[in-house]
Amino acid sequence: MDKMIKLGIIGTNWITQQFVDAIKLAKTYELTSVYSRHEQTAKDFAAKNGATESFTDLGTFFDNGAFDTVYIASPNSLHFEQAKLAILHGKNVIVEKPAFANQKQMAQIQELLTNHSDVLYFEAARNIHTPNFHAIAAKLAEMTTVQGAEFTYSKYSSRYDQVLAGKEPNVFSPKFAGGALQDLGVYTVYDAVALFGMPQEVAYFPQLIRTGVDGKGTAILSYPEYTVTLNFSKVSNSHMTSEIYGLKDLISIDDAGELRQATYIDADNNRQVIANTIDENPMLPEAEDFARVINDPQNEQNHKDYENWRQLSMHVNKLLFNLRQDAHLYFVGEEE
Known part of the structure; x- marks a missing residue:
């Protein structure tokens, strides 16, 4: 029997709720920890979904949270720093699409993953x-x-x-x-x-x-x-x-x-x-796929799928960046 994956979440919007509903159907996750900048929001979401703890400080969330995998559904520009913190704390990362804003961020994350080979990374592209x-x-x-x-x-x-x-x-x-x-x-x-x-x-x-x-x-x-x-x-x-x-x-x-x-x-x-x-929930297939790999990463098919998703994530990141470059679209803080 697969072990229960202890899940922490960052973000309490509608897509987070949909993912939490999906993991309940998957029956291989246990939501333990909720992070939000607003204390009452974190407490309310935790109470509604059966989580045992809530946090408003991101450092404390990663230092003390009782989870091994984090689902990140914050605004796009925050994904990079939050995923980086997760990897440095040895947490598996499921980050909502688009994972990161540009190729520089993606390269840094992949380097971190190479240095923390026990951590798994997934981009939640449900389709x-x-x-x-x-x-x-x-x-x-x-x-x-x-x-x-x-x-x-x-x-x-x-x-x-x-x-x-x-x-x-x-x-x-x-x-x-x-x-x-x-x-x-x-x-x-x-x-x-x-x-x-x-x-x-x-x-x-x-x-x-x-x-x-x-x-x-x-x-x-x-x-x-x-x-x-x-x-x-x-x-x-x-x-x-x-x-x-x-x-x-x-x-x-x-x-x-x-x-x-x-x-x-x-x-x-x-x-x-x-x-x-x-599907009863459109995010159920990805939740089940991620759980399959997290619970048995050495399985030949699981390893093959994981590497395919990881390469896809890097290619999509590159293509999104190239499209923005072509249109001269830049985000605040990016060097052209």
């Missing part, structure tokens, strides 16, 4: 862990000709109402490494890199909003024989499907982030549903 993604990848491998893809993931963010009211919420702030590319765009980038590998050239065409970040954008990824187009937005909705193009056939996907359903359409327009698994 690539789903059964539906695996089904899409398997069908893609069967297609004799591939001529590119278009991935779309656009959902209006309620936080944009605050921007329109003159405020600057974290997800739309250059101080906190915000913007559409660093949020919904990450899912489309993961789809592209996981399915097609790293492109040769990239171009990014952002639509900037008042706060100075991209509210929406289109990225073009150039491969030797085709292009992959990424469309994403946090300031508008889209019901456009995503598609992977063969010669006369294609794979149609409901959207690039949720991956609720995918259909293979052959040259004669015959349709075959290849993916329509709906």
Whole structure:
């Protein structure tokens, strides 16, 4: 029987709650420790979810917290320092996407991991862990000709109402490494890199909003024989499907982030549903994958999967940075 993974969390927002709900379903984690800058928020979240301790000081959280793995869901710009602290304290790291703002940060984290070989690192990019993604990848491998893809993931963010009211919420702030590319765009980038590998050239065409970040954008990824187009937005909705193009056939996907359903359409327009698994919680597959590796990292398949996810995380980080460079998008504190 797998041992229970003792989990600490940083952040108490909706995505943290969704992950906590997922680990309850996974039944291989025990939430023990909650960190928030606000004492009452930490206590309330701990009480609601059965955690035994709460903290408002990050140093004390890592020094005294009764956990072996930490889930980081703070604003993007805080991920790096918090992950670094976790690794130095010997804690496994699960960090929400996007893991880190730039390649310099990613390189430092990978160096730390090399020097702390007992610590495991995961980027929580839920879409690539789903059964539906695996089904899409398997069908893609069967297609004799591939001529590119278009991935779309656009959902209006309620936080944009605050921007329109003159405020600057974290997800739309250059101080906190915000913007559409660093949020919904990450899912489309993961789809592209996981399915097609790293492109040769990239171009990014952002639509900037008042706060100075991209509210929406289109990225073009150039491969030797085709292009992959990424469309994403946090300031508008889209019901456009995503598609992977063969010669006369294609794979149609409901959207690039949720991956609720995918259909293979052959040259004669015959349709075959290849993916329509709906998990009770969309974060459950990644929680189960991470637990599988944490509990048995030496298992051959687990080790192979772990190294694949780690390489994917580094490639996605590089591609996100390259796209920002192309569009001359910089966050506060970055040297151009």
